[in-house]
Amino acid sequence: MKRNSRLSLALHTLGHMAGHPDRMRTSAEIAAHADTNPVVVKRVLGRLRAAGLLVAEKGHAGGWRLAHAPETITLADIYLALDERLAPEAETADPRCAVEHALEHRMAAVMEDAEKALVARLATMTIAEAREPVG
Numbered sequence: 001m002k003r004n005s006r007l008s009l010a011l012h013t014l015g016h017m018a019g020h021p022d023r024m025r026t027s028a029e030i031a032a033h034a035d036t037n038p039v040v041v042k043r044v045l046g047r048l049r050a051a052g053l054l055v056a057e058k059g060h061a062g063g064w065r066l067a068h069a070p071e072t073i074t075l076a077d078i079y080l081a082l083d084e085r086l087a088p089e090a091e092t093a094d095p096r097c098a099v100e101h102a103l104e105h106r107m108a109a110v111m112e113d114a115e116k117a118l119v120a121r122l123a124t125m126t127i128a129e130a131r132e133p134v135g
Contacts, residue, residue, distance in 0.1 A: 018070030051081030
């Protein structure tokens, strides 16, 4: 699940946090576990904090923890907090080419529908459910 490293990091981290929702975790601890840089962790988790999904506390016993019960945080909440998109924004079509303009318009509509369907599906699963073993 490494297609998007920000989303992968967020889901992986919150999945672990869901197991012990009151436990504080430092950026360094999360970074070591995810094999990434603490600065990357802080950026990603900062977006989740801004969305109200995480709480950050400073100081010796500080760190990150879930702001809500894991049963109430959906995968859509996480996805949307990161301002993710299924496909990158389309480039502006060359106005001199009617075919390119028509294709861009139609593909934008298809991608918008796919994005809505993805968010709707992600909204049906919480981080608590997602961390449960499959099978």
